[in-house]
Amino acid sequence: MKLIIENEWPENRNQTTQPRNDNICGHCGSMLQNGEKYCRCCGTRRGVGVYVPEPVDPWDIECIYAPPIKRTHKCTACAYQWDSFEMRNTNKYCPRCGASAETIYDDYRDRIRKFNNR
Numbered sequence: 001m002k003l004i005i006e007n008e009w010p011e012n013r014n015q016t017t018q019p020r021n022d023n024i025c026g027h028c029g030s031m032l033q034n035g036e037k038y039c040r041c042c043g044t045r046r047g048v049g050v051y052v053p054e055p056v057d058p059w060d061i062e063c064i065y066a067p068p069i070k071r072t073h074k075c076t077a078c079a080y081q082w083d084s085f086e087m088r089n090t091n092k093y094c095p096r097c098g099a100s101a102e103t104i105y106d107d108y109r110d111r112i113r114k115f116n117n118r
């Protein structure tokens, strides 16, 4: 009988040799860009918490077929501005200081406006 020490399982070995992915928000699992200190989506500080993905219900998956929408966001506190290209607007917090952010340009709204003005 071979005694297997927990750390000898191949999965565990991978976990210890690979650096922890700290480009993922510990609260909501959103991607963090290099140099960003706060999650744009929920405002959680980088490195706080450990994100555990919830099991996905296959009936709950939403399929959206559309190109990403360009939006420009601005921090209400430090005035930092950045662009995002996403389907849904998940940018609610400043990645630099964690304060709330506002969307100052939304290509989708602009497209609808142009459509309505025809």
Ligand SMILES: [Zn+2]
Binding pocket: 025, 026, 027, 028, 029, 030, 039, 040, 041, 042, 043, 044
């Ligand atoms: Zn987050």
Ligand SMILES: [Zn+2]
Binding pocket: 075, 076, 077, 078, 079, 080, 094, 095, 096, 097, 098, 099
């Ligand atoms: Zn800010």
